């Protein structure tokens with residue numbers, strides 16, 4: 215049986231890598247139709263040019279469509295791979311720069327920049343899920359759209375029965391960096407990890423070939439040798455440098471690098487350039503690359519420089535689809551309702567833990583014991599502040615939004631919370647629900 219895949223956020227620079235990965239895996243994941251769905255005509259048609267070129271160049275037999283029409287995009291589709299960025303890069307710039315202006319962390323998924331993005335994302339994502347409900351109620355949504363916890367929590371409340379798996383490949387990126395830095399084979403690992411999205415810790419990394427937990431020796435190497443960051447861009451190299459410090463300060467576990475926004479907000483703010491943030495790097499990098507590739511293809515010049523490849527970001531989501539289709543129970547780190555998976559954390563938290571993926575969806579693997587108070591305390595405050603923001607969204611409540619902002623651990627006090635919230639309300643306009 216062949217499948218139809220709709221990529222929501224078709225214009226994203228991640229699309230070529232995902233499409234190539236799908237097509238390289240066609241023996242285990244047969245796909246006869248790929249549809250690119252977007253709300254931005256230029257982004258979507260530009261991406262169609264690139265993807266069509268890659269399909270032809272590799273001689274793949276698959277039909278490709280790009281559309282802004284939800285019916286055309288979703289009707290009878292089997293899988294929706296979602297990667298939308300509501301408000302686009304221009305609004306990401308605001309998420310990053312407004313908090314920095316007030317002296318606090320400005321980041322797209324963490325802190326109140328993540329909340330600003332989250333308020334937009336919940337609105338756009340729920341509209342997209344409604345389209346799937348209307349036109350392809352049996353389709354599986356495999357979601358990468360950020361901020362993942364907020365998006366997952368809002369879907370859980372509005373569409374409790376929709377077939378969705380929420381995934382982030384940051385743990386893959388961390389593991390690949392560890393393996394590359396210290397000479398391990400990641401394929402041999404069974405990792406134990408718990409937390410919230412972009413807010414968690416490795417508990418163990420069991421290496422099957424060595425028959426032991428290698429986490430203690432990995433911690434030792436991170437602290438004493440440091441990561442090999444030569445293959446990373448400058449800002450990711452910087453993030454992993456700070457992660458080394460985090461491991462040295464708290465050497466019992468390996469943290470997700472994103473925790474640095476909550477543990478070292480002052481260092482992040484001191485180092486940031488409030489007039490040139492990650493959004494500007496993306497505009498000058500990934501987004502330019504798309505325009506240049508389209509230009510080259512259209513003018514049939516320098517085609518070898520149209521440089522897109524399959525990658526682990528695509529592989530992660532394709533492997534999930536295969537495990538769903540064949541009921542394989544493969545193991546993935548996923549974002550799911552807690553329901554006891556972390557025993558001493560509230561049941562209704564949305565957590566990130568290892569799960570089996572089978573025909574029914576994600577089945578969380580429960581921890582055998584409680585998590586330590588340090589992690590539990592940090593997580594409880596984060597869960598409460600994220601829940602309050604989702605409450606603010608559904609109840610259109612300014613008060614709940616202010617509480618969410620005040621409780622966020624990157625914010626020092628209620629005065630700053632209110633200042634940043636008020637400016638973000640103004641700058642987001644209709645991208646947010648109106649708060650009363």
Ligand SMILES: NC(=O)c1ccc[n+]([C@@H]2O[C@H](COP(=O)([O-])OP(=O)(O)OC[C@H]3O[C@@H](n4cnc5c(N)ncnc54)[C@H](O)[C@@H]3O)[C@@H](O)[C@H]2O)c1
Pocket residue numbers: 222223224225226227228251252253254257258296297298299300301302303338339342357358359360361362381382383384
């Ligand atoms: N979870 C992860 O590990 C992970 C990894 C990478 C990217 N992401 C997420 O993937 C998404 C895409 O990232 P990007 O940097 O490529 O963004 P991008 O802005 O370059 O591309 C996103 C695309 O989504 C489109 N879009 C916006 N709103 C839409 C809507 N309502 N319906 C359909 N399409 C819409 C835009 O027009 C754009 O073409 C973001 O949410 C990002 O945070 C997640």
Ligand SMILES: O=P(O)(O)OC[C@H]1O[C@H](O[C@H]2[C@H](O)[C@@H](O)[C@@H](O)O[C@@H]2CO)[C@H](O)[C@@H](O)[C@@H]1O
Pocket residue numbers: 323360382383384385386387492496526527
């Ligand atoms: O700043 P960006 O837009 O380049 O990246 C933001 C995303 O960063 C993480 O994703 C990594 C991913 O983990 C890695 O495998 C590879 O695909 O690169 C991505 C970064 O470009 C993060 O997990 C995502 O949630 C962010 O959207």
Ligand SMILES: [Mn+2]
Pocket residue numbers: 382383384412
């Ligand atoms: Mn992520």
